[in-house]
Amino acid sequence: MTDQLIELFAEILNVPADTLNDDSSPNSVEQWDSLAAMHLVSTLEEEYDVELSTVEIMDMRSISSVRRILRMKGIENV
Secondary structure, eight states, X not given: OOOHHHHHHHHHHTSOGGGOOTTOOTTTOTTOXXXXXXXXXXXXXXXXXXXXXXXXXXXXOSHHHHHHXXXXXXXXXX
């Protein structure tokens, strides 16, 4: 079973999905720079039909933190 969130990050960051995991962050993925972060936020909002606050965006320091925030917004299976 593929992890849709990992696949989304891989596509945006232009890296192989198998190089990412829940611990992946801007510190461990060179391509995850500020421009990519903005693209990730807009894609997440569109893909999951959510609006992310500035505090939530600032808290997105790893894939697992993004997963947690999406779950708090009622997104299941993420």
